[in-house]
Amino acid sequence: MWTRLKSKRFLIVAEKPSVGRSIRKALSKYNVEVISVRGHVLDVDLPDEYGWNNVDPIRIFDVREFKTVIRDPETYRRLRKFFLENDGILVLATDNDSEGELIAYEILTIWWDVKGKEAPYMRMRFNSTEDEEINRAFMSMENDLNWRWVHKAMLRRNFDLITGAAFTRYLTFLCR
Numbered sequence: 614m615w616t617r618l619k620s621k622r623f624l625i626v627a628e629k630p631s632v633g634r635s636i637r638k639a640l641s642k643y644n645v646e647v648i649s650v651r652g653h654v655l656d657v658d659l660p661d662e663y664g665w666n667n668v669d670p671i672r673i674f675d676v677r678e679f680k681t682v683i684r685d686p687e688t689y690r691r692l693r694k695f696f697l698e699n700d701g702i703l704v705l706a707t708d709n710d711s712e713g714e715l716i717a718y719e720i721l722t723i724w725w726d727v728k729g730k731e732a733p734y735m736r737m738r739f740n741s742t743e744d745e746e747i748n749r750a751f752m753s754m755e756n757d758l759n760w761r762w763v764h765k766a767m768l769r770r771n772f773d774l775i776t777g778a779a780f781t782r783y784l785t786f787l788c789r
Contacts, residue, residue: 622701635742670782703734715766
């Protein structure tokens with residue numbers, strides 16, 4: 614396994630700069646390029662037709678399609694540039710929970726936009742930044758995301774957006 618990994622180039626994206634530094638240190642014997650984000654890069658918003666005064670707040674509960682927005686433009690541009698300038702296998706090294714899985718999906722979406730849906734990627738799962746744990750995670754990478762976790766985090770995010778927007782608007786209209 615070590616020899617097979619040694620011959621490939623990996624583009625690792627960590628969820629936080631401190632984790633990126635730990636990964637870079639732990640995997641220094643491999644052909645890796647490490648970059649990090651600062652949490653979520655993308656987000657969602659209501660479609661334009663659901664603007665503040667455009668609809669009755671109760672209709673917000675009918676929203677089924679959301680528009681994607683860039684939450685962190687600087688990181689988004691940096692990631693796109695990194696992906697454009699480098700070839701290899703993308704390694705998603707975000708937190709090992711549903712929010713981390715959603716962040717990994719956001720990074721993967723940008724990867725697909727730059728490299729195409731056939732571009733190779735892997736998921737690295739670890740629960741600490743100890744060298745041994747990072748090496749273990751690197752040696753046992755998964756071929757895909759945990760899509761149940763991605764959908765769980767998306768549901769929570771979308772529910773928060775819908776209920777927050779609807780109730781905030783409803784309360785604001787009541788207080789006028």
